[in-house]
Amino acid sequence: MKRWLIVGGLAVVLLAGGIAAGYVLYKREQAKDVRGSSTEEFVTTAEPEPTPPPVEPPEEGIAWPTFHYAASRAGVSPYGHRPPYKVLWGFPGRSLIEFPPAVAFGKLYFANNDGVFFAVDAKTGKLDWRYNAERVQASSPTVFGRTVFHTFLYRPKQRKQAQDGELIAFDADNGKIRWRKRLAPSESSPLVHRGRVYVGDWSGKVYAFHVATGRLLWTFQTGGEVKGALAASGGRVFVGSYDHHLYSLNARTGKQLWRAGTQQRLGNRGRFYSTPAIAYGRVYVGATDGKVYAFGAASGHLLWSQGTGSYVYSSPAVWQRLVFAGSYDGRFYAFDAATGDIRWRFKADGHISGSPTVMAGLVYFATLKGTAFALDARTGKRVWRFEDGRYAAAVADRERVYQVGTGRVYGLAPR
DSSP states (O other): OHHHHHHHHHHHHHHHHHHHHHHHHHHHHHTSOBOOOTTSSOOTTOOOOOOSSOSSSOOTTEEEOSTTSSTTOOOBOSOOOOSOEEEEEEEEOSSOOOSOOEEETTEEEEEOTTSEEEEEETTTOOEEEEEEOOSOOOOOOEEETTEEEEEEOOOTTOOGGGOOEEEEEEETTTOOEEEEEEESOOOOOOEEETTEEEEEOTTSEEEEEETTTOOEEEEEEOSSOOOSOOEEETTEEEEEOTTSEEEEEETTTOOEEEEEEOOOOSSSOOOOOSOOEEETTEEEEEOTTSEEEEEETTTOOEEEEEEOSSOOOSOOEEETTEEEEEOTTSEEEEEETTTOOEEEEEEOSSOOOSOOEEETTEEEEEOTTSOEEEEETTTOOEEEEESOOSSOOOEEOSSOEEEEOSSEEEEEEEO
């Protein structure tokens, strides 16, 4: 009897082991990279290069209106600056500056992580006005008309269950508050599109407000924290969530059009901190599972996925059929926009968390080691290195380039 019990027990163990091995193999198969095609939802006429003026309606004086320059979030500059650069000034931000400024009306608008919002003269680097929100912040502002929109996180000493955030609309000239809205903590760089301001927050909500009055028009609930910004194309807005999903919403009504997810794998699925970029009829976005994904903008179908060595917090930039993103593995990647194939990779000097900018055939990014780089966007060859950078890549206007260091913003002039 004991013998049969032993044999039966071994059979159960072997069966369980076989099931576990099969499950592991199944999950590994699900997690494999997917190679894309240039014949499926790849609109070659939908080039991501921006055409100034970049805002609606055209507004003279707005040089860099929002995170990654345009509503598509493709991260392509219309200005033709190239190194070498001369440092004209450096503005001390007094604490970490994580996200790049908006540039308009001869000023740079940005905030440090302590929640002090600055308007700095673009020519001289001198302070014009500032506002202390007394809240942590981690986003870029957006300029539309003569208004600057910015989101803020919680107050440093707030109890976790009582934490709240804000969206504030400032007068661009003097910093007076036009309107403000209480949210959950938000690090979502505002998107202005067709007369509305879109943001997300840590409660998982997406909001659409009237740009002039702040009147709430609609909300949409995701299943996890919304940490990145929204992107827009036509009548749709796109946003990633910590519930492992990317959403396409009707920009006017907030109705869900589709929902797509990161690939299944062993362990936790990937989450979206990265802001999506829209180009070629596709949505490109990085995830915490170490992959960059391409989904069909109209369908939500997974078109390709390509793994890196670690998290991809970086929001992709897209230029001339290449998709650029940094990885926490310390490498910067260029992917084929149609197939996802890696065209080149550059080994940097540290983890890459921030998002790149493409300008005049060069792609700019920074590392957590404290260095900023510009690489030839076609080959990955290093062209420029600046010994202060951490998260944000360069932005620009017609006269200058602006590089964010660890706690300082620099005005640079092409030599």
